[in-house]
Amino acid sequence: MFNTTIISKFYNKKKVKNNIVIGIIGALDQEIKFLKKKIQTYQTITIFNTKFHIGTLNNIKIVLIKSGVGKVSASITCTMLIQLYKPNVIINIGAAGSLDKELKPGDIVLPSSTCYHDVNLTAFGYSLGQMQNFPKLFCTNDYMVTLTEKCMVSSKINYKKNLIISGDSFINQKRFRNTLKRNFPAAIAVDMESTAIAQVCYQFKKPFLIVKSISDHSDNFALRNFEKCINLASQQCSKIIQILLDNLYNLYKF
Secondary structure, three states: OOOOHHHHOOOOOOOOOOOOEEEEEEOOHHHHHHHHHHOEEEEEEEEOOEEEEEEEEOOEEEEEEEOOOOHHHHHHHHHHHHHHHOOOEEEEEEEEEEOOOOOOOOOEEOOOEEEEOOOOOHHHOOOOOOOOOOOOOEEOOHHHHHHHHHHHHHHOOOEEOOEEEEOOOOOOOHHHHHHHHHHOOOEEEEEOOHHHHHHHHHHHOOOEEEEEEEEEOOOOOHHHHHHHHHHHHHHHHHHHHHHHHHHHHHHOOO
């Protein structure tokens, strides 16, 4: 019943790239509010208590969604997005806690891969963080990462690439942070949704990209800094996505 025809009537077909639909997922209202204000030909459709904000941004069709916090909420939302709107690529945006001392609030994390930090099936021969019958790491789309890097270089925004890890806990104690770094030395940031979205995209063979901005240092002051810096982190993600979509309009290769 629900597919991309739901949103087609909201687009001026003479002005948009008709073969591209980009799905964008953030966990919180704060994480999507800046992009939501930028959407043109804007319409909101509610399906099973989930609001799908649809329209165009820089001449690209987008479906913007707030998933809610955590792995299950992110998985449900991502699955609905794929099944109902058939996006060509999915982008996960929002805040993340730093696990790298060089990353400061507002800096961008552009992960090349992601895994869970709260999954342990090592007794069955899997790597720490690896889910049964899935790869050790979920890798983001190379083309989208490369294009996003160019956008950040042109915007002079500080960023890092490497591993981001996800779990159903907000990391706000230094001892937990140290444990994560010991278990996942390559990890530069931690969040609560990106790996779940990556797993769904892997299952459905959908290219995906993760663009996160640092809100805190995953330490004893994490909550205070998160509340202080969530808007900054969200603005930075919004800025990058707008530049990315502007470039994607001319360079789309999927």
